[in-house]
Amino acid sequence: TAGTYNRTVPSTNGCDSVITLNLTVNSIPTVNVSAGGPTTFCQGGSVILSASPVTGGTYQWTNGGIDIPGATQLSYIPTITGNFAVRFTNVNGCVGNSANTLVTVNPLPVAQINASGSTTFCAGGFVTLCADSILGAIYQWRRNGQDVVGAVNSCFRADTTGNYSVLVSLNQCSTLSSSILVTQIQSPGITITPNGPTTFCQGSTVQLCANLSGTNVVYQWFRNGQLISGAINSCISASETGAYSVSVTINNCSFLSSALLVFVNQPSLAIISPAGPLSFCFGDSVVLNTNMGSGLSYQWQENGVDLPGSTNMSFVARTTGVFSVRITTISGCVSQSNDVIVSVNSLPPITILPSGNLSFCSGDSLVMTSSVTTYNQYQWLRNGIDIPGATSAQYEVRLGGNYTLKVTNNNGCTNVSNTLSVNILQPSLVTLIDSVCQGSIYQFCGTPITQPGTYSCTLSNINGCDSIISLTLRSIIKPQPPLITTSIGRDTLYALPQGPTRWFRNGLPVFGGTNGVLPVSLAGTYYAVRDSIVGTILCTSDSSNRVYKSGVFVSNENISNVIVFPNPTNGILNLKSDYFFNSKDFEFKLVTSTGMLIQNGYSLSRKDYGYEVNLLDLPNSVYFIHINDEKSKAIVKVVLRR
16 A cells, blocks of 8 residues: 555664655556457458557557567457457556457368269269368358259269369358369260060060161160170160160260160960879870960860860860970960870770570579680679679679679779679479378379378479479368168168269279169179369278178278379379289279279380379379279379379
């Protein structure tokens, strides 16, 4: 603070000294700095800094506290970045410093163009132009001084002739580069001329030619953008569908023509697909199919010759041959299929042969044999149905029916033989109902029967087969024998009770007696019998008592063991008796059921078993055979039936 100041200071000699200071304090000068414009600007710019005027002193400008040589004026124009201030020294030597004023000088960005290749190129080519890449910088490319819309990256693809430059901006500072000339060599105009239709069927071609020619011209053809190897001439033969173009190189520049479309109509795929084996047996077939498609027409061929009417997608082959099909599309394209060889195997010939007559008796058999015994398979059939297990070349037939043989050869072909119809002859079934008198012997199939009942026997019929004869034999009760009486004083015999009676004298029929009364005129032994007729059966009672008249003697001993067979008979009757057939003398008579004697035309023939009686000329009826020798007699009833 200004004023007078005293201080006592001890001296060396012990005496204090008084020092008096009269102090004057001069004020510090105040100085300010003002800018005449923005203190931040681009390199190459400036700003005027002015100090506030103060009298009686000097100025000194500083940058960062360091005096700027020669900068002693009231104003200073800085051109570089720094903290600028002014120091003012007045006449009293007092110094006043202004506040710092920050001046920022932003550097100009570098704007230099570098080309990635030649700036002269062919049409369709380009060159990439790049400026230095600066972080935060903004770019704007210009062509012929005009901004290129959207070209705001550090690099730019130039594909058009022109002078290109770039304006680089950083921190609001911009630098325009020098321009660079880019030259594009234009296409001379390449066109393709077809020498014919460009739409055709597969197998044909069209010649395509470029419009430029010359010794220094180089060609390269393309299909669908892909290089065609070896296609380096001015013309090319196109045989495939596609977009064809040509690249023409002149003076190291290649020019690509616009594409020319060639359309090749494809013929339909002609492939035969058999629906079964191509080798089969006669009578079978195979369906040959080819591909289906819209607008296709078909023509089948056999051995290379068109088959009339065979124009469908499928064809049925039934004969041996080489088959193919020709397919035509709606666009007229024709394709020929592969050949298919069809083989038809012949059926095996077959005939069956019988070993004998096709008609035979039940229980017998017949062997049928194949005419060929070397086939792979055999199957016998009866009435069209396979016979289980009948798989050989022979078959023994025991049943009636229609027989055929199915055979298969080594080609797998099957054929059926002729038909043999077998008829099984059945035995005849004959049913007989007959009656026999009680106690009589009935001859049935050579066997004597004495009792009623049902009997059967087997005989051979006319076709050689056994016949079965069934007999139901009924017994008819014989009438009671009459009782013979004689009248007193008369030679008259009576059979009691009265009724129809047959009389006998000495064993021979006596005619004339009626209703049981017989006048007797001849000597002899008399007896009577009664008859009962049921249907055709005549039953005769036992003999009555015997009455002798006039002293004639007759033995009542009957011939025994008389066998008559067959009985009934159809005309030939056999007689056998151990007794009288050994005798040379006996009497044989044939009498009707009414007692009429048949005397002529019937002879006995001696046989090994006895005698044979021929009744072939007589009508069917009941007859009685009388056999007498010197001691006895026999009467046998015989039925003749045809």
